[in-house]
Amino acid sequence: MLRFFSVMFHKQLENMLLILLLLLFPPFALSLNQEGLYLQKVRLALDDPDGFFSNWNESDETPCRWNGVKCDSATQSVVSVDFSSSNVAGPFPTVICGLHNLTFLSLYNCSINSTLPVGISACQSLLHLDLSQNLLTGGLPASLADLPELTYLDLSGNNFSGDVPASFGRFGKLENLSLVNNLLDGAFPSFLSNVLTLRQLNMSYNPFRPSPLSPELGNLTNIQILWLAGCNLVGQIPDTLGKLNKLTDLDLAVNSLSGPIPRSLTELPSIVQIELYNNSFTGELPGGWSNLTTLRLFDASMNELTGTIPDELTRLPLGSLNLYQNRFTGELPKSIADSPNLYELKLFSNRLTGELPHNLGENSPLVLIDVSNNLFSGEIPPNLCLKGKLQELLMIHNSFSGEIPTSLGQCRSLNRVRLGNNQLSGDVPADFWGLPKVSLLELINNSLSGGISKSIASASNLSLLVISKNRFTGQIPEEIGFLNNLVEFRGSDNLFNGSLPASIVNLGQLGQLDLHNNDLSGEIPSGVNSWKKLNDLNLANNELSGKIPAEIGNLSALNYLDLSGNQLSGEIPVELQNLKLNLLNLSNNxxxxxxPPLFAKEIYKPSFLGNPGLCGDMDGLCDGRNDARKGGYMWLLKSIFSLAGLVLFVGVVWFCWRYRNFKREKRAINRSKWTLMSFHKLGFSEYEILDSLDEDNVIGTGASGKVYKVVLRSGEAVAVKKLWGPSSKFSEHIDVEQVPAQDSGFEAEVEMLGKIRHKNIVRLWCCCTTRDCKMLVYEYMPNGSLGDLLHGNKGSILDWPTRYRIALDAAEGLSYLHHDCLPPIVHRDVKSNNILLDGNFGARVADFGVAKAVDAAGKGTKSMSVIAGSCGYIAPEYAYTLRVNEKSDVYSFGVVILELVTRKRPVDPEFGEKDLVKWVCTTLDQKGADHIIDPTLDACFMEEISKVLNIGLLCTSPLPINRPSMRRVVKMLQEVTGENPSKPGSKDGKLTPYYYGDASDSGILS
Structure with a gap:
């Protein structure tokens, strides 16, 4: 509020100075015409942080040379005002309507805020009005329809809410209407079909109430572009759309449309582009496609379409054909190879069979081919890159056979190649290894042979090399060390021999090196301390010899070290104790x-078995056995016999003593079955945990199991999450660029938390597993979860300083996951119940069962096969695209901020069909901030609360690009308590959303 009054004071001062100037220097005042004076008032009404108005001089006779102003050459009257991307801020300057000849007005991509005033109807001469990409809120003024000459109206990218006014149905000359990406939540405005002059209608990405697609839209006979994606449309496509003879672009994607695709769409004579993806269409594609001679793009992916792909569709001169994630069967029509314009072919995740056309690519400038996850067989067509344009070749999970075509070795444009999980054989063409633009080369799980060519030195952009589970032979060439961008090298389960190349230590970006199950020999090269980013080193089951380099102990990022099954000798370097390892395996050497003392514990015993020369205080070591592998087998046999005897003993005890000795019997069983993996130095054993898992100690129950509070003998408390059976609700298919497909929520949580070290991430002490039961042992949080406390009877004890501290702590934890982990981690289930509070109400982010690592190669967001997250917290784009990135977490965290400010749940019957985000935006506009903020909060903190609420609104922007990064959110929260906030949080008694930071903070991952 202080900042707001300060700004208002300076504006009043500027007005007084202008009046004083007019009184003291009348000659100068009279030199500027009336239109210039109007524009000076516009200037005074707006903030100008970038100096856009720097050449607006009062001494000029006319404003015709001012930035953004154009005049009629004959009359010198202002006809155009264009402030596009100037960053000017403030309410809409209604005074600009005093320019009676103004026909063009653009404030595109500025910071115009507040509501759009009714007085805009005074701009009677306007032909073109562009207010897109601003901060306007409230309802759309019905008076806009009173602009008699208006032909172009763009209000997209704002925060308008409510209904589209019925008056919009009586525009007389409007040709272009765009309301995309607002918060309009009324019924879909079918009355727009009355505006017969429309040539372009874009209503996409608004949360309208579920509405059918009106048959009256067929009356828009002049329409050329009809974009209605993400409008919550339901029902079937009306046949009347087939009457739109001038329609060139139809976009009905991301809705809930159902039924068959009508044949009338194949009767559109001018259509160039049809997008129907992400709906619920069923049945087969209709006939009649041969009529669409102008069609260049057809996208009906992510539906439930069946049958075969029509031959007549593939005979069209298409540029892009996208039919992925449907249920198409049969063979791909051979005629698709005849299309002269085809550059994009996406057919993945269907049930297509047969071979790809042998001449595919001979007539088409193919840029992208994705036929993954089908039943294709036969050889890869040899001329896919004949036109020299092919960039992405994705064919994983099929049954392609034969050799990789030699011609692909000359395809210099390729940047992503995925041929994994097929039946390819033969040698890889030498030039194929050295393609200069390829960043991902995946050949996993084929029958390919030969060696890695020395030409790989030319693959300067390669970051992911995945060639495991093949029959590659020979030595790994020295040239592998020239790949400065290599992040992952996975070549396990092959027949590589010889020593590791000395140059491999030059790979400074390397995060994973996995060459287990080969025939490598020689010593591990020196100089490995240059692997500063290495997270996973697996050289198990080779014939490596010599000593373990002590330099490995300097790899601070290393979490997984497996050198088992080799012939390594000498002592274990004590430097390995410096590592924070989740897995250590040096067995069978x-x-x-x-x-080393840190590892001389029973829990590390499996890491050292099969090394007869090792001595320690653990049973089974230093026993003089000469055959390490035989010793391993003997240990296994002894364990089996011991287990059998123990089970028999337990059965007798159970029969004799019944319930009285139940706990003792349970512990005896557990002693033989439980495996413990620790991630920190522990002062307790698994048995101490198991003895305390009574129903009396249950503190929470969820879909995957129970949470217990266990008080140890030392007096310290821990929380134990016990999961029974496979965590199937977390499972989902992940491709080779992620964790293995069989990973469940338990493995995901262990993998994530085990390598995380941050004060605002809940600490995982250890995990205990058996075949039927899995447990995670965390630090105990005395105050439970934020959600339970905030929305329970004790919520009033959370005063504003405590809530602010919780928000900042949680933001710092998420910022660490997004910006400081390698690779970055997306939590995917940020909510108040997953933010735990310690005894001092310090916050920790918890529950990583559905967290995912972002693509290490930085190649974009990940598509998930199911939605993970909780109702009310899921970002809108995640719900309809299943694409996950850090901005999804930012949205969820914004909802948590709104919970802290309002003390309302994310979904509540009070909101009706709205969720918390929509309720806050609507109530804020209609009633003001006083009806949103929790009334139990002290009014003296109102300025801080308003600023934090603004941050929450920014985080929950419907457009991901407008959301800040978590690093920026932390900085904004830290600035809340500062003395000089960057912008005011309230104006005229109502809260106004505003943006922080620059564009680099708000870009979507690419």
Whole structure:
């Protein structure tokens, strides 16, 4: 509020100075015409942080040379005002309507805020009005329809809400109407079909109430572009759309339209582009496609379409054909190869069979081919890159056979190649290894042979090399060390031999090196301390010899180290104790000497078995056995016999002593079955945990199991999450660029939390597993979850300083996941119940069961096969595209902020069909901030609360690009308590959303 009054004071001062100037220097005042004076008032009404108005001089006779102003050459009257992307801010300057000859007005991509005044109807001469990409709120003024000459109206990218006024149905000359990406939540305005002059109608991405697609839209006979994506449309496409003879672009994607695709769409004579993806269309594609001689793009992906792909569709001169994620069967029509313009072919995740046309690519400038996850067989067509344009070749999970075509080795344009999980064989063409633009080369799980060519030195852009589970032979060439951008090298389960190349230590960006199950020999090269980003080193089951380099202990990012099944000798370097490892395996080597003190514990015993020369205080070591592998088998046999005897003993005890000795019997069983993996130094054993898992200690129950509070003998408390059976609700298919497909929520949570070290992330002490039961042991949070406390009977104890501290703590935890982890981690289930509070109400982010690592190669957002998250917290784009990135977490965190400010749940019957975000935006506009903020909060903190609420609104922007990064959110929250906030949080008694930061903070991952 202080900032607001300060701004208002300076504006009043500027007005007084202008009046004083007019009184003291009348000659100068008279030199500027009336239109210039109007524009000076516009200037005074707006903030100008970038100096856009720097050449607006009062001494000029006319404003015709001012920035953004154009005049009629004959009359010198202002006809155009264009402030596009000037960053001017403030309410809409109604005084500009005093320019009676103004026909063009654009304030595109500025910071115009507040509501759009009714007085805009005074601009009677306007032909073109563009207010898109601003901060306007409230309802759309019905008076806009009173602009008699208006032909172009663009209000997209704002925060308008409510209904589209019925008056919009009586525009007399309007040709272009765009309301895309607002918060309009009334019924879909079918009355727009009365505006017969419309040539372009774009209503996309508004949360309208579920509405059918009006048959009256067929009356718009002049319409050329009809974009209605993401409008919550239901029902079937009306046949009347087939009457739109001038229609060139039809976009009905991301709705809930159902039924068959009508044949009338194949009767549109001028259509160039049809987008129907992400709906619920069923049945087969209709006939009649041969009529659409102008069609260039057809996208009906992510539906439930069946049958075969029509031959007549593939005979069209298409540029892009996208039919992925449907249920198409049969063979791909051979005629598709005859299309002269085809550059994009996406057919993945269907049930297509047969071979690809042999001449595919001979007539088409193909740029992208994705036929993954089908039943295709036969050889890869040899001329896919004949035109030299092919950039992405994605064919995973099929049954392609034969050799990789030699011609692909000359395809210099390729940047992503995925041929994994097929039946390819033969040698890989030498030039194919060295394609200069390829960033991802995936050949996993085929029968390919030969060696890695030395030409790989030319693959300067390669970051992911995935060639595991093939029959590659020979030595890994020295040239592999020239790949400065290589992040992952996975070549396990092959027949590589010889020593590791000395140059491999030059790979400074390397995060994963997995060469297990090969025939590598020689020593591990020196200089590995240059692998500063290495997270996973797996050289198991080779014939490596020599000593373990002590330099490995300097790899601070290393979490997984597996050197088992080799012939390594000498002592274990004590430097390995510096590592924070989730997995250590040095078993079945020829190591000798003392085990470093940190590892001389029973829980690490499996890591050292099969090394007869090792000595320690653990049973089974230093026993003089000469055959390490035989010793391993003997240990296994002894364990089996011991387990059998123990089970028999337990059965007798159970029969004799019944319930009285139940706990003792349970512990005996657990002693033989439980496996413990620790991530920190522990002062307790798994048995101490197991003895306390009584129903009396249950503090929470969820869909996947129960949470217990366990008080240890030391007096310290821990929380134990016990999961029974497979966590199937977390499972989902992930491709090779992610974790293995069989990973469940338990493995995901262990993998994530085990390598995270941050004060605002809940600490995972250890995990305990058996075949039927899995447990995670966390630090105990005395105050439970934020959601339970905030929305429970004790919510009033959370005063504003405490809530602010919780928001900042949680933001810092998420910022660490997004910006400081390698690769970055997307939580995917940020909510108040997953933010835990310690004894001092410090916040920790918890529950990583559905978290995912972002593509290490930075190649974009990930598509998930199911939605993970909780109702009310899921970002709108995630719900309809299943694409996940950090901006999805930012949206969910914004909802948490709104919970902290309002003390209302994200979904509540009070909101009707709205969720918390929509309720806040609507109530804020209609009633003001006083009806939103929790009334139990002290009014003295109102300025801080308003600023934090603004941050929450920014985080929940419907457009991901407008959401800040979590690093920026932390900075904004830290600035809330500062003395000089960057912008006011309230104006005229109502809160006004505003943006922080620059464009670099709000870009979507690419």
């Amino acid at each position: 020829r190591l000798s000497g003392k085990i």
